[in-house]
Amino acid sequence: MDGFSKQLQLVGTGYRVAAHPEGISLSVGYSHPVIFKKVDGVSVVVEGQDKINISGIDKQLVGQVAANIRAIKKPEPYKGKGIRYTDEVVIKKQGKTATKSAA
DSSP states (O other): OOSEEEEEEEESTTOEEEEETTEEEEESSSSSOEEEEOOTTEEEEEETTTEEEEEESOHHHHHHHHHHHHTTSOOOTTTOOEEEETTOOOOOOOOTHHHHHHO
């Protein structure tokens, strides 16, 4: 393998990614699809509807592009929905029902 790569995964009902002429199109719960534009020196490949593979020669640039895509919709702590790295573990919080039953 030559270069560095990061894998992202979309988790959530209706969350999907598709290739777009300007880059990639992300449908992540907003009223409109978010377009992430191509970056020189980094290749962004869409695998299926919920996986993104980012690869390139520059380790810092690959990591920064992955972080920028993840920042569009970070994983939230209650249901775990959002864009996460494939090896990332999201610690879920308990909802309001826990405080209600304790009282």
